Amino acid sequence: MAKVFFDKERCKGCELCITACPKKIIVLSQEVNSLGLHPAVLTDGSKCTGCGFCFLVCPDLVVTVSREENSNG
Ligand code: SF4
Ligand code: SF4
Numbered sequence: 001m002a003k004v005f006f007d008k009e010r011c012k013g014c015e016l017c018i019t020a021c022p023k024k025i026i027v028l029s030q031e032v033n034s035l036g037l038h039p040a041v042l043t044d045g046s047k048c049t050g051c052g053f054c055f056l057v058c059p060d061l062v063v064t065v066s067r068e069e070n071s072n073g
Contacts, residue, residue, distance in 0.1 A: 004045065009033050
């Protein structure tokens, strides 16, 4: 299962990740962050595939993607 974390205090709401997400699960929050901007948030994290497109397009290093994989060594 993939986990994506958005550091909302760094996000400037440029929407690049929203455009890039193939699952269309990223939106801008109604709330504002400490920059006074609407940050990107996930609508349904369970649909995230961990493709990392949001991480790749974000110019401000807001997104962290971690993958939990079963491995036998
Ligand atoms: S990792 Fe991929 S599916 Fe998940 S939120 Fe980012 S762009 Fe969307
Ligand atoms: S690409 Fe980065 S800065 Fe732009 S809205 Fe998405 S998370 Fe925020």
